[in-house]
Amino acid sequence: MDGLLTVSDDGLYCPAGDFHIDPHRPVERAIVTHAHGDHAARGSDHYLTSAEGEGVLRHRMLDGAAIQTVAYGETIDVGGVTVSLHPAGHIRGSAQVRLEHRGEVWVVTGDYKVAPDPTCTPFELVECDVFITECTFGLPIYRWPDPEEVFGKINRWWKKNREEGKTSVLFGYSLGKAQRLIAGVDASIGPIYCHGAVQKMNDVYRGDGVNLPPTTYVSDENAPEDWSEALVVAPSSAGGSRWIQRFDPVSTGFASGWMRIRGNKRRRSLDRGFVLSDHLDWPHLNDVIDGTGAQTVYVTHGNNDSFARWLQEEKGLDARELPLRSQYDD
Amino acid sequence: MQAFAELYRRLDRTTSRNAKIEAMADYFEQAAPADAAWAVYFLSGERPKRLLSSTDMRRWAAEMVGIPEWMLEESYTTVGDTAETITLLLPDEGGSAQKTLSYWVEERLLPLRNEDETVQREEVTSIWRELGRWERFVWNKLTTSGLRVGVSQGLTVRGLEAYSGIDRDVLTARMMGDWSPTAEFFQNLISEDTSDADRSRPYPFLLAHPIDNDVHPQEVVGDHDRFLAEWKWDGIRSQVIHREGEVFIWSRGEELITERYPEVASSAEALPHGVVLDGEILGWKDGKVLPFGMLQKRIGRKTLPSDLMEDVPISFMAFDLLEWNGDDIREWPLRARREKLESLFDAGRHGPSIRLTTPVQGDSWDALADTRADSREHKTEGLMLKRLDKAYAVGRPKGNWWKWKIEPYTLDGVLIYAQRGSGRRSTLHTDLSFALWDDDDELVIFAKAYSGLTDDQFQDLDNWVRRHTVERFGPVRSVEPEHVFEIAFEGVRRSNRHKCGVATRFPRIKRWRRDLAPKDADRLDDLKALLPALPDHVDADE
Numbered sequence: 048m049d050g051l052l053t054v055s056d057d058g059l060y061c062p063a064g065d066f067h068i069d070p071h072r073p074v075e076r077a078i079v080t081h082a083h084g085d086h087a088a089r090g091s092d093h094y095l096t097s098a099e100g101e102g103v104l105r106h107r108m109l110d111g112a113a114i115q116t117v118a119y120g121e122t123i124d125v126g127g128v129t130v131s132l133h134p135a136g137h138i139r140g141s142a143q144v145r146l147e148h149r150g151e152v153w154v155v156t157g158d159y160k161v162a163p164d165p166t167c168t169p170f171e172l173v174e175c176d177v178f179i180t181e182c183t184f185g186l187p188i189y190r191w192p193d194p195e196e197v198f199g200k201i202n203r204w205w206k207k208n209r210e211e212g213k214t215s216v217l218f219g220y221s222l223g224k225a226q227r228l229i230a231g232v233d234a235s236i237g238p239i240y241c242h243g244a245v246q247k248m249n250d251v252y253r254g255d256g257v258n259l260p261p262t263t264y265v266s267d268e269n270a271p272e273d274w275s276e277a278l279v280v281a282p283s284s285a286g287g288s289r290w291i292q293r294f295d296p297v298s299t300g301f302a303s304g305w306m307r308i309r310g311n312k313r314r315r316s317l318d319r320g321f322v323l324s325d326h327l328d329w330p331h332l333n334d335v336i337d338g339t340g341a342q343t344v345y346v347t348h349g350n351n352d353s354f355a356r357w358l359q360e361e362k363g364l365d366a367r368e369l370p371l372r373s374q375y376d377d
Numbered sequence: 378m379q380a381f382a383e384l385y386r387r388l389d390r391t392t393s394r395n396a397k398i399e400a401m402a403d404y405f406e407q408a409a410p411a412d413a414a415w416a417v418y419f420l421s422g423e424r425p426k427r428l429l430s431s432t433d434m435r436r437w438a439a440e441m442v443g444i445p446e447w448m449l450e451e452s453y454t455t456v457g458d459t460a461e462t463i464t465l466l467l468p469d470e471g472g473s474a475q476k477t478l479s480y481w482v483e484e485r486l487l488p489l490r491n492e493d494e495t496v497q498r499e500e501v502t503s504i505w506r507e508l509g510r511w512e513r514f515v516w517n518k519l520t521t522s523g524l525r526v527g528v529s530q531g532l533t534v535r536g537l538e539a540y541s542g543i544d545r546d547v548l549t550a551r552m553m554g555d556w557s558p559t560a561e562f563f564q565n566l567i568s569e570d571t572s573d574a575d576r577s578r579p580y581p582f583l584l585a586h587p588i589d590n591d592v593h594p595q596e597v598v599g600d601h602d603r604f605l606a607e608w609k610w611d612g613i614r615s616q617v618i619h620r621e622g623e624v625f626i627w628s629r630g631e632e633l634i635t636e637r638y639p640e641v642a643s644s645a646e647a648l649p650h651g652v653v654l655d656g657e658i659l660g661w662k663d664g665k666v667l668p669f670g671m672l673q674k675r676i677g678r679k680t681l682p683s684d685l686m687e688d689v690p691i692s693f694m695a696f697d698l699l700e701w702n703g704d705d706i707r708e709w710p711l712r713a714r715r716e717k718l719e720s721l722f723d724a725g726r727h728g729p730s731i732r733l734t735t736p737v738q739g740d741s742w743d744a745l746a747d748t749r750a751d752s753r754e755h756k757t758e759g760l761m762l763k764r765l766d767k768a769y770a771v772g773r774p775k776g777n778w779w780k781w782k783i784e785p786y787t788l789d790g791v792l793i794y795a796q797r798g799s800g801r802r803s804t805l806h807t808d809l810s811f812a813l814w815d816d817d818d819e820l821v822i823f824a825k826a827y828s829g830l831t832d833d834q835f836q837d838l839d840n841w842v843r844r845h846t847v848e849r850f851g852p853v854r855s856v857e858p859e860h861v862f863e864i865a866f867e868g869v870r871r872s873n874r875h876k877c878g879v880a881t882r883f884p885r886i887k888r889w890r891r892d893l894a895p896k897d898a899d900r901l902d903d904l905k906a907l908l909p910a911l912p913d914h915v916d917a918d919e
Contacts, residue, residue: 187444188452188465287833307465308456309389310803314832316392353451360445 048345050177051128051146051153054370059155059179063148064128066095068155078130080157081141082107082222095125097132099168100140102255103222103248119168135159136170137325138223139252145173153177154339158348160324161331162194166226166257178341179369183326184304185346185354191304191328197321198231204300204319205236205278214274214294218283218301218317221245223325225280226252226259228302232278234260240274241265242281242290265290286315304328336362345369378508380407381416381478382515388526394535397528401536411479414563417537421530421552424523425482428490429497431459431521437498438463441505454852457803460517464510472507481508481516541567549581549771555633579616579627580653580699580707581771585761585778594742598762598779605711605765606737606745608757609780610694611669611868612659613676617641617693617731619648620703626658626693634658637679640686641693644728649721651703654695654731655769661692661732666756669882670870695727696734696761699769707769714769752783758867759783785865786907787887788813788899791820792860795842796853798827805839806854809886811864813877815901821877823904824864829886838889861893862886869907879904 053060058070066076073090080086082096082103089109096104098116105114117123119142122131132142137158144155154175161170201217208215219225221244229239229249239262241249246264253259263269265279274294283301285291304324305311312320327335336344336358346354347369358366387400401420405413439449449466456462485504489497505513518524528536530552538545543566551566588597598604615634618625624645626635635642638658648654660667660675671689678685698718699707706714722733737760739745749760759782767777790811798807808827812820830838838860846854865887872880881904890897 186452186455187442187448188456188462190465190469192469305804308804309461310457314802314804318390350451350455353448357448 048367048370051148051151052155052177052179058371059369061128061146064126064130064146066125067091068144069157076125078125078132078144079104080135080144080155081138083138083158083220086157095123095130095132097134097140097142099134099255100142102251103139106247106251107222119171133173134168134171136161136164136167139167139226139255139257141167143171143173145175151176153179154341155179156181158183158326159335160327161335162191162324164227164325165230166223166252166259172335172338174338174340176341177343177345178336178339179345179347180332180336181326182332182346182349182351182354184324184328185332185349185351185357187329189304189307189328190330191307191324192322194231194323197302197323198233201228201231201300201302201321202233202236204298205232208298209237209276211298212275213296213298214277214279216279216281216291216294216297216299217321218281218286218299219303219323220325221282222248224302224323225249225282226257227325228280228323229259229262230257237276237278238263238271240269240277240279242279242285244282245280265293283315336364343367347371378474378476378478378481378512378516380404381412382509382512384416385515385518385524385526386511388528392527394532397532398535398539401528401533402539405537405540409477409479410560410563412477414558414560414566415478415482417533417552417563417566418558419519419524420526420528420533420536422523422525424519424521425487425490428486429501429520433494433497434463434501434517434521435459437502438466438505441502442466442468454797455804457797457799459521460514463505463517464514467505467510467513469510471505471509471513473509474507482519486516486520537567543567543569545771551578576620576623577618577625577633579618579625580655580705580769582614582616582629582655583769583771583778584773585780586773586775588762588779588781590782590784594745594762594779594781598776601739601742601745603764603766604762604779605715606739606748607696607734607761607763608737608752608755609759609761609782610657610659610666610734611756611758612657612666612672612694615656615658615693616699617645617648617654617656617695618700619645619650619652620700621650628658637675637681638691638693639681640691640730644693644730647726647728648731649702649726651700652698652721653700654693654718655697655699656693656695656734659692659694660689661730662690668756668870669868670880691730693731694734695731697769710766710768711763712765715765749781749783785867785883785887786869786881787863787865788823788903789861789890789893789897790823790864791858791895791898792838792856792862793820793822793858794853794855795838802835805835806842807835807839809838809862811862811884812858813899813901813904815877820858820895821901823875823877823879823901824866824881824884826862826864826884826886829865830889834889858895861890861895861898863888863890869904871908877901877904879908 048054057067057072057074059068067074068078069080069086070077071088076093077091078095094114098118101116117132119134122129129147131145135141135143135157137160146153152175154173158181159170205215219228225245241262249259249262298318300319300321301317302321302323304326306320307322344358344364344366351368355366355368358364384400384404388397435449439446453462534545534548537548556562588594614629616627624642628634660672675689698714701717737748739748752759762779762781764777770777790813792809793812794810795806796808798805810822810825812822815821842856845857848855864884866881866884868882869879
């Protein structure tokens with residue numbers, strides 16, 4: 048890849064402005080699209096992120112990290128390159144990075160979604176010449192149901208478990224997905240308890256003024272007589288651990304786009320899979336690419352080769368796989 | 378169809394046996410016999426074969442939704458199941474046709490057999506439009522891969538038992554062999570009159586439990602003198618039936634295989650009437666058992682050239698007697714059944730190709746263990762231990778029969794290729810190829826294995842594979858030679874179809890040898906050393 052952005056050993060790099068975007072190793076200047084671990088590496092000298100994302104990023108980075116923020120849409124000059132951040136709708140503070148230099152506009156999406164999410168600013172379409180997009184769910188089998196419908200299912204599952212005397216344990220990423228779940232469920236059904244990793248992020252979200260129903264940290268001191276009324280929100284890594292045994296008998300659910308495929312649910316021995324993603328599904332991914340007007344598209348974080356081929360053959364775009372050295376599958 | 382699709386959903390949502398039994402009983406309660414018969418058929422794992430091609434169905438779906446075929450195949454690789462791939466691609470909105478399961482199978486699916494592709498395509502796409510989303514998925518399942526919803530024939534029988542109150546042994550017997558899923562079949566299946574036993578029907582096979590090699594048998598099964606010990610023959614478990622002048626040979630897979638082994642069939646005519654033998658079909662020549670690899674040449678062959686019959690003659694090694702004088706004697710203790718079996722042989726009432734197993738003698742577990750150590754020389758897999766005082770029960774009851782197998786062979790191989798699995802492992806790279814070092818210090822594949830790691834280990838390995846892929850050839854990835862695995866297998870034979878010249882039997886992963894580096898892996902010569910010397914009459918190219 049050659050031009051305004053190139054790929055270095057540390058990740059995406061802008062030679063003109065001498066900064067990286069989402070480097071996976073510490074660098075001098077890093078623009079961070081959002082605070083998930085595969086996008087925000089600790090130890091860089093200087094970070095730039097959205098004003099909305101400061102709280103979560105600060106929580107995830109080392110103490111005293113130098114974090115500069117800009118409001119969505121505000122432009123700043125970084126080494127002669129005009130930089131602005133635009134809402135990506137993925138999690139709190141997530142941003143697309145728009146770069147303008149010598150009349151050319153590039154946009155790096157980071158992770159993004161267009162579905163509604165009350166915990167962050169909604170995605171904004173940005174026109175550009177070169178579009179660097181994630182395609183985590185870049186296959187036509189991925190189509191998301193209406194989130195309202197999914198929350199209806201989660202609520203009914205929680206109520207039914209309550210009637211059957213089972214604790215509802217709902218898995219989702221501790222940053223972003225968990226808060227979206229907590230904000231979306233019907234909190235009148237019962238109390239909501241959270242794993243420590245989730246509870247910490249809830250506090251950060253609340254500190255930002257996000258309206259979440261009350262949640263209690265799961266601990267021996269806070270343990271109720273009977274867990275079966277509760278919805279417990281936890282990262283999926285807590286699944287096979289001892290931590291979960293205290294809730295027996297349980298019904299387990301996982302909220303993720305991967306749950307669209309039955310094998311993913313069965314392999315994890317989950318009772319329920321809820322199709323709720325913080326990424327785009329296939330139709331929206333195609334709509335957004337059409338909407339940007341970009342003629343050159345780099346794709347990453349997915350079935351890159353087939354998605355690039357689709358864009359070339361079906362849309363006539365100059366589409367290629369972003370040759371990042373480190374790839375993450377989710 | 379709605380009711381059957383709902384049954385599928387209930388079965389799919391639970392891993393509890395009792396919940397599955399209850400769901401099936403509820404279904405049978407409300408189903409018409411014609412639909413219930415098809416439900417039994419599909420739940421037992423059957424499907425109408427060679428009817429529609431999965432590849433064709435995927436292509437029709439791709440055309441219907443307007444995506445190129447390669448994109449559909451890419452989706453299929455991710456999902457791992459034709460029925461689900463098609464369902465995920467088609468628009469979620471569907472029809473709401475209120476028709477029965479037997480209608481969708483008998484009136485719509487079965488007539489498509491032998492139709493040309495245009496007709497099949499038109500009809501199948503029309504069915505997709507008429508069915509709701511979930512019904513469409515279930516219809517696709519039973520058309521392509523079969524239901525595969527964690528219900529075996531045994532569990533189906535439990536569901537029928539819960540619904541009908543008919544004893545599960547009777548139900549199992551009635552479901553053996555060939556039957557057609559008709560209303561009449563279902564009514565007979567749950568009929569309270571149990572004197573209907575079809576004369577061709579075999580008995581359900583009694584299966585053995587393994588004894589773990591890491592523990593002493595005394596601790597697991599108690600004193601040795603309560604058991605009859607026999608070699609564990611490596612052949613095809615079968616029953617030979619002689620009733621009312623007719624002979625039937627059934628394999629454990631409930632296939633009628635009488636015509637494939639004419640030597641045994643004609644010998645069985647010498648048996649008294651009303652006799653059922655349990656035993657093992659073996660390749661047998663010059664008083665010795667032939668390797669399983671030789672027997673394999675006869676498996677699945679319906680036409681038998683005379684040179685093959687000469688190369689691989691078959692014998693039936695009898696080890697149990699289930700019916701005598703037309704009476705079911707399975708309730709007799711083994712001691713009595715064995716006595717009767719021996720009397721039959723003493724009287725010479727068996728043909729030349731039916732043999733009697735000789736019990737293995739040993740006055741202690743240690744003595745038996747010594748004999749067992751010679752299993753490989755006897756071309757057997759170890760010992761069978763059978764309680765002399767127990768009846769011949771149905772299924773795999775704990776304690777009646779034990780298999781005490783010898784340790785498998787093991788070699789340490791290097792992982793060099795990985796491919797995504799199918800079914801529930803379709804998102805993980807679980808089909809793995811392992812290699813050994815040859816004389817030129819190159820790695821040569823010797824075995825492919827799919828099992829032996831925990832789900833977590835497969836998950837770890839999958840992450841590693843994705844990050845250390847060297848090249849991709851379609852679904853196969855070559856990976857950096859870094860990880861060593863101990864591979865267990867049951868036997869070896871020469872093979873020209875395998876690059877290394879040797880085929881292994883039942884290879885599986887025994888453990889992940891994180892303590893070994895690739896250079897520590899075994900050599901191809903170690904594998905070749907396990908081959909028996911080439912007998913004169915065996916062609917190296919089999």
